[in-house]
Amino acid sequence: MWAIIECGNPVHAATDSGVVVERIAGQWHLDARHADLPRLLDMVAERTGSKLHYSWLPAPEVTATCVAVDAAGLLKCLFGNSVNMAVRDLPLATGKTAAASEIWIMGSTLGAAKQAATSQCQSSVSAAAAEAPAKELAIATWLQQARSKNTGERLQAVSELARLNASSDDAAIRTALQNALADSDSRVKLQAIGGIASRDGEEAVMQPLAQILRNGNAELRLMALDYIETDQTLLQMAARDADQAVRDLASVKLEQLAQPDR
Numbered sequence: 001m002w003a004i005i006e007c008g009n010p011v012h013a014a015t016d017s018g019v020v021v022e023r024i025a026g027q028w029h030l031d032a033r034h035a036d037l038p039r040l041l042d043m044v045a046e047r048t049g050s051k052l053h054y055s056w057l058p059a060p061e062v063t064a065t066c067v068a069v070d071a072a073g074l075l076k077c078l079f080g081n082s083v084n085m086a087v088r089d090l091p092l093a094t095g096k097t098a099a100a101s102e103i104w105i106m107g108s109t110l111g112a113a114k115q116a117a118t119s120q121c122q123s124s125v126s127a128a129a130a131e132a133p134a135k136e137l138a139i140a141t142w143l144q145q146a147r148s149k150n151t152g153e154r155l156q157a158v159s160e161l162a163r164l165n166a167s168s169d170d171a172a173i174r175t176a177l178q179n180a181l182a183d184s185d186s187r188v189k190l191q192a193i194g195g196i197a198s199r200d201g202e203e204a205v206m207q208p209l210a211q212i213l214r215n216g217n218a219e220l221r222l223m224a225l226d227y228i229e230t231d232q233t234l235l236q237m238a239a240r241d242a243d244q245a246v247r248d249l250a251s252v253k254l255e256q257l258a259q260p261d262r
């Protein structure tokens with residue numbers, strides 16, 4: 001499910017549960033210590049006057065120090081430079097001096113986002129999770145579960161295999177993900193699409209993406225659109241979608257293709 005955070009009244013400074021967001025000399029300063037990530041994004045949207053969209057987040061807690069000229073820069077700091085975002089400028093509100101944006105955070109790239117670390121932007125995203133079993137045992141477990149008759153179990157397994165595929169040369173994982181492309185459940189299929197696309201690019205999954213854009217519900221169509229960056233035919237199809245959010249994101253992506261150096 002995509003979350004939409006919208007706030008239109010930027011303020012100059014605020015603190016909340018270990019988070020400071022303030023504007024100093026034309027730049028946004030963010031400092032967070034073990035902050036709840038969804039709440040932190042709420043605050044970034046509220047303070048900068050921006051509108052944020054995201055489908056999922058990689059971890060529940062964030063410790064970060066960031067300095068940037070706008071909300072998009074703060075998000076790059078939080079998630080790493082490899083995260084992909086679609087950004088659209090919003091009209092400058094009456095009486096405001098800081099520009100705001102509408103930003104879609106692409107869940108398809110969050111898993112690959114690396115920790116950013118510079119003199120002005122240092123972030124560490126940590127999840128409170130139990131130690132995983134040995135990698136080999138974990139892979140064997142997920143491969144077996146990917147064949148389960150239970151949809152929820154398959155979804156969990158394929159999601160884990162998709163994550164592992166980005167850094168693994170295991171042929172069994174690739175085979176399981178290819179098989180999951182034919183799954184009867186579109187959510188499972190989308191996880192497989194993400195795992196394959198993260199390694200082989202969107203060209204390797206154009207056909208299943210097109211199927212979901214034609215047949216999935218609006219939420220699934222939006223998730224599928226997340227993985228489409230360069231295929232103008234599919235983006236133009238999505239730009240005519242019945243759902244406003246799908247149309248908006250497709251339009252932003254088409255605008256970015258038309259202005260590659262922006």
